[in-house]
Amino acid sequence: MIDPLDPGTYVRLDALRVGIVDDSAYFRKLAETMLTAFGVRVILQAATEAEALTMVMTQSPDVLLLDWNLGTAGNGAALLDLLRRHPDERVSTLAVVMVTAYADKRRMLTAVDLGANDVLVKPLSPRRLYERLAELSSVRQVYARRSGRLVPAVPPAKVIHEGPSEIIHVRSPLHGKPIR
Template sequence: MAPVSVPAKVLVVEDNPDVSQLIGMALSAARLDVRSVDDGDRALAAALDWAPDVVLLDLGIPGPDGIEVCRRLRRFSNAYVLILTARAEEVDKLIGLSVGADDYLTKPFSPRELLARVQAMLRRPRELAAPPPSAAGALEIDREAREVRVAGEPVPLTKIEFDLLAALTENARQVHTRDQLRERVWGGSWLADDHAVDVHMSNLRRKLGATGEDGLITTVRGVGYRFVRRDGS
């Protein structure tokens, strides 16, 4: 008998009941396990108790807002976080990405587009190989455990940041275009724009730089990014 696959778990955090119901129906039809809550406190409690694979997080929820919920989620959860927002301001999206969100989707959106984003997120761990831990100077990357350390100290990265670093270090010295990184990390070049790639890369550089390992990722103007080892190779 073939093994029974366990459906991925998606937590929907949305205070508009009509939108929440529409999302729930679309995801359930795709055989995903869906739970819905309508405020920040319930979102954090559900994430802690249920351990979802993906969190769809509206920014304008009551209680702790979406930004604060995302910030707290990152203390205990590795779930992918997709921000849902009616706010068109660029600053809201940038803040969301800076506190640990993996992607954002601006309302109104189609159920098909939402489902495509969720499915792309769920594919990411399987797309990355899990070779033995590798090192580049003081930087150590354990792809199987999805952990990064510098001089033995853990570096907290989001899933997107880890996947970007893994992609860059697998082929050190190679210049990776933004299209290649979108295909590798997001599961499709149409799921993220150049700006999203640059924001996540900036966050990754900042976190590595805070450990003293700055300058490992260089920008090749007009092309993309390259990982540079400390020995210059």
């Protein structure tokens, strides 16, 4: 497991270009603060579905942190579907981490089915965000076409209940080992 405090597993993220798509200015600032602390130098931001699409097409982020519910500004799941169906592979294979305040099983499975590389539940844990970004930046993602969209080519995600609160986490195996 990647540990940002362990020099043996630390992964530099300074070359990573990360886009944050969320209608909440507060969340964008919080995520920007975490990314800056991780050493990420290029942090792009969008508040709406339209701004996000323009950002992806013109600024080419490596990873997109995409909020599920963009309020009146759009729908993160619809944007993910649009990205995965895009004819330009630079766009359709963009690493996307869906971010949601809702940890219900249906939403998690829908995100994975639409092609999310990962799903994180708000409030974001800096450690989990770092681990996801480190994994995505250090492991080449393989994609396959399914239902007209390019999706990460991994075995089906496993939904795991953890703890007494029954919070649902989606783990997709990577080289046979679960991503935590």
